[in-house]
Amino acid sequence: MTVPPAVPSPAPAAQAPWNVLSIxxxxLxxxxxNVVAVILGFIGLSxxxxSGERGRGFALAAVIIGLLSIVVFVIVMIVAVVIAASNTAVTGY
Structure with a gap:
């Protein structure tokens, strides 16, 4: 019984490079x-x-985290202004 010759394994396919702006x-x-991160995230997605580069997940995460952080910041600032405006002891009126 003869042993068939070993079949060489194919060379590993070169992976696409990472998109630097996404990372x-x-x-950031x-x-x-956050504002810069959202801008870079959208540019990275594009x-x-x-180009077919890797990094779509990083770009999406940058956009999502950046936008959520901006929204949370705006809500906190609105609440702080409302609390400060409703507190008459601070203003002396």
Whole structure:
């Protein structure tokens, strides 16, 4: 009985590079630069769609985290202004 010759395994396919703007946008969204993170996230999404690079998840996360942080900040500021305006002891009236 003869043993068939070993079939060489195919070379691993080269993976697409990471989109740098997506990663930077994600990191900035975690640090707190939310407006910049949202902008970079949208640019990263556009680039990933056109070029086929990896990083769509990072871009989406940058947009989502950035927008949620902005919304939370606006709500907190509105609540703080309403509380400050309703507190008459501070204004002396």
């Amino acid at each position: 930077v946008g994600f990191v 969204s975690l640090i707190g630069f 680039q990933v769609k056109k």
